[in-house]
Amino acid sequence: MELLKAKTLSSPVAWRSGIRQAFADVPALAWLLGMLGAVLIEYLWGDTLAVMLYLPKVPPLFGATLVLKKPLLFPWALLYGLLIYVLPIGVIARVSAATANRVAKALERLPVSVSALLHLVLLYAVLSIWTENSDYRLQVSKLIMIAVMLTLSINVINGYMGEFSCSHPGFMALGAYVASVLTLVLFKDNRLFGPALLPESLGPFLFPLVLFIGGMAAAFGALIVAIPSFRTRGDYLAIISLAFLFIVKSAIENIEWVGGPRGLGGQPHWSTLPAVFAGMILCIWIINNFVRSTLGKALNAVRDNEIAADAMTVDTRRTKMVAFMFGAFWAGVAGGLYAHEVRHVTPGSFGIQMLAEILAMVYFGGLNSVIGSIVGAVSISMISEILKPLGLYKWIVVPLILILVMIFRPTGLFAFRDFNVRKILRHKG
């Protein structure tokens, strides 16, 4: 028996399944506790450890950027990652698994929202401690969360409803510009619009409203794409939506009072970590609610067969309109958040390249899946951030990854999965 065990453990496959088995009963709560422990350890002793390991500073994104610049530091960066992240997360998750399971089980008797809230508070704590370390980390995290919103919102149209829409950066630009103009007119003295109409201290409280209006502007723009979609499908709609993207871009370039091609700057820095986090969670929650309801499943029916959907009483026009406007709304909100994070938007930034990035995220992560959108947005933005030192070659690596995914998993990594919060938070022991 002992011998057999030793023998099976020697192969890598057995190792992997062994590790998986060892962590099979670890619930989400314990993983979060492990991450919390890891980021706390980094917060307290990260600097000391970095010095000890000959690293110039705490590696901001798991040391990958550093390694690309100075390959010789690879072993030390790896060791840092092991000591700060892998080891503490593994140990704490394993040790706290039993207690966490008991807590998770107790939470299951309460409404799922209580448990979800607790997990979210933990996740937020992890994020805020982790981003404490450097502004770079903070900005990357916020942009990743905005990317999650974008990916999810385009998934509503391209994945759940199966129309190939290329107008998403256009919707985002609408949201970004409308929200920026609103905050600049209302709350900020500036060169373009003159003195503020309202005290600036009121701004952060009215920021959600500003984002909402930006989102509604994008949703209104979506009507222009939605109406041709009643008659056109596939390639033709892709072309129409691409045309819409260029219309928005050229229109903004030619409106001088929003800065024209030079762009619009000076937005207040209101996209703080809590604001972006809350926006992303709200987006995930509402979109997930929608696509799991029967009204949302109508999108899938329109995608798979429109004639049958019609014959089964589904109002296909209304469904398409709702999907386009809903997806565009969230793109607009994400655009507003983006504008108040980078604090300078130009029409040029909402072009084909951004479209390519968004499409890469959604097709990499997986169509028709909330979890796929999250995975796709996080991994593609992380990869493209990490590969920044490669310069232009980044645009060889990212598409290459995409091609490989399309060959081996044509619908993306996590396509057609239901995102069931109850199941994710469930106890496992």
Place this chain on the structure above:
Amino acid sequence: MSLLHVKDMTHYFGGLRAVYQYHLTIAPGEIHGLIGPNGAGKTTVFNLITGIHQPSEGTISLQGKSLLGLRPHQVAASGLGRTFQNMLLWRHMTVLEHVKLAHYAQIQYGLAGAFFGSRRRNAEEARIEENAYRLLDAFNITRFADQIVTFLPYGVQRRVEMARAMAIRPKILFLDEPTAGMTPEELDQMIGIIRKLHDEFKVAILLIEHRLKFVMELCQRVQTLVFGEVIAEGTPSEIKKNPAVIEAYLGKEEVA
């Protein structure tokens, strides 16, 4: 009183006359057959009545209410369910989702409810799900509820399609060749299913079929359509003997 009434319906596809002065009256609870050789315009008749195409001339009314000018989903919601010759199922969806979605017109919550997961939405979803399971039970496909339809056997897919059509609570059900591609055993099963459905749900049926055995066993009245025109109408046994029908199906007997 008649349930469905179609009068002088004519339709042209460009210069082609697909259906000419078609008439149809179906009483509640009746099973009505529509036979005819390939290309006779049977499916076009279905598509015209269900609103996929609008007839060039004629009137269509369901319980005295005109269906002309309504969009297909409105026609369906007013009580007209249908299946398709080549089974238009939604290939990425599960059996349960198919039947649930066909409740679309009966949903009692709005978009806000769907977005925020209101209590009403949850109650409605539960009610729809319960109703869907009842239908799955009736068609004996409950055990496939959580499976994607694409991978199910052909006979099961046919039953899914019928369960889905029944979920819209039709007063009249259009079946477009429900036995296409079936083996003789499956054919007998299908006869049983349609009988059961007819008795249990008290629904009238309009049936397109090629297999005469099927039509003879089920239908009370049969119409024969050739080149878009009704050439014969009557009980199944009358139709079987009608020389015009025999000619249309088998060709004219030639004297040697």
